[in-house]
Amino acid sequence: MAARATRLRRMLLVILMLGALMSCNSSGGGCKPVSSVGESTDPARLNLYVGNQSFEIDPVLIEVYIDDQPVVCQEFQVEDQHNWILFELQVAPGSHTLRAVGNNGAAEIEQLFDVNLEHWAVVDFWFYPDDPPQRLGFGIQDTPIVFL
Numbered sequence: 194m195a196a197r198a199t200r201l202r203r204m205l206l207v208i209l210m211l212g213a214l215m216s217c218n219s220s221g222g223g224c225k226p227v228s229s230v231g232e233s234t235d236p237a238r239l240n241l242y243v244g245n246q247s248f249e250i251d252p253v254l255i256e257v258y259i260d261d262q263p264v265v266c267q268e269f270q271v272e273d274q275h276n277w278i279l280f281e282l283q284v285a286p287g288s289h290t291l292r293a294v295g296n297n298g299a300a301e302i303e304q305l306f307d308v309n310l311e312h313w314a315v316v317d318f319w320f321y322p323d324d325p326p327q328r329l330g331f332g333i334q335d336t337p338i339v340f341l
Contacts, residue, residue, distance in 0.1 A: 228264070230289070231287075242279055300319075316331050
């Protein structure tokens with residue numbers, strides 16, 4: 194009888210551990226995105242597009258932080274390489290630091306940028322086996338981005 198109770202306790206422990214793991218997001222549960230960065234009564238709007246441009250690593254986990262606050266934490270499919278996902282963010286006007294991490298740290302970029310009214314930005318993950326290493330790109334402008 195004691196052996197059966199021990200087995201049941203072990204099975205319950207395994208089930209609880211699996212449940213905890215499954216409830217975490219793909220970045221390990223530590224990245225919970227926010228849609229507003231900084232305090233402002235009149236925030237600027239940042240239209241951030243994020244995409245995977247690599248057929249070799251598909252999907253890829255991309256995390257984006259602004260001033261160390263997570264704003265994007267998810268896997269991105271390459272599809273036809275014309276697949277950007279829009280994140281509409283409210284950001285306090287002024288200078289900020291964007292840091293993006295791709296493929297669990299295999300690619301990383303950090304860049305300062307300024308916002309005032311409304312801006313459009315893009316973060317892309319790139320990797321081609323003939324042109325390593327894995328990398329991320331970032332661009333920002335004060336006019337809408339046209340994707341071809």
